[in-house]
Amino acid sequence: MSTTDGATSTEFHTLYVNHHGWLQGWLRRKLGCCASAADLTQDTFVRLLAKHEPIQIRDSRAVLVTVARSVLSNHFRRQKLERAYLEVLASVPEQLMPSLEEQAILLQTLQELDRLMDGLEVPVRQAFLWSQLDGMAHAEIAERLGVSVTTVKRYIIKAGVQCCFAE
CATH class of the missing domain: 1.10.10 (Arc Repressor Mutant, subunit A)
Structure with a gap:
């Protein structure tokens, strides 16, 4: 199955319907958090849908786990970066503390730099x-x-x- 030219929306829909619950359960066991598992499940399917090159899926669950592991790895890396950022922020004197909006922008910038x-x-x-x-x-x-x-x-x-x- 391909998520681009060769795949129909019906094929992708079928993949989603047949495996969404299973993948979310797999991620929930890895994360211990239902909300994060739901988010990362969606991210996994979005990543598959966004593929520019055709992908052939013979074993749907194996492909989903491979993509989900990558999404999970990125999730853990973002969490680690955020913890490090918050530790540094905690050491900043109050008079130099950036606003909440500036803090959010700084964190997003760090995450984008890490991704790049x-x-x-x-x-x-x-x-x-x-x-x-x-x-x-x-x-x-x-x-x-x-x-x-x-x-x-x-x-x-x-x-x-x-x-x-x-x-």
């Missing part, structure tokens, strides 16, 4: 973040990472390209 840099090697991500967020000099980054300044420059360019040209 997904798949980059740790040293590449680290060099880019130290450079862009901490304002560290290339020589200092090179020393911390144990690489040359030229390598740091390549890392920063690679991460910048990833962020600029990601879909």
Whole structure:
């Protein structure tokens, strides 16, 4: 089954109706939360529906679990990022505390940056973040990472390209 040209809305509807409850139960067991399981179930089906290239589904549950694992992984990564952000925010003096709207925008920006840099090697991500967020000099980054300044420059360019040209 394909979610693009080859699939009819009826085929996708059938997949959804036949497996929605099962997938939500699978996610509920993984998460221990009915509301999060419902959200991630929907995200899984939306991701399948949004595929640009045709996908062939022979074993519906295997495909759903594969996509759901990816959605689940992203969910846990966002939670970890949010916890780290809240820990840093807790250390900010009250007079410097951003407004709730600014906090939400900052968190969304961090999550988008994390999404854009997904798949980059740790040293590449680290060099880019130290450079862009901490304002560290290339020589200092090179020393911390144990690489040359030229390598740091390549890392920063690679991460910048990833962020600029990601879909």
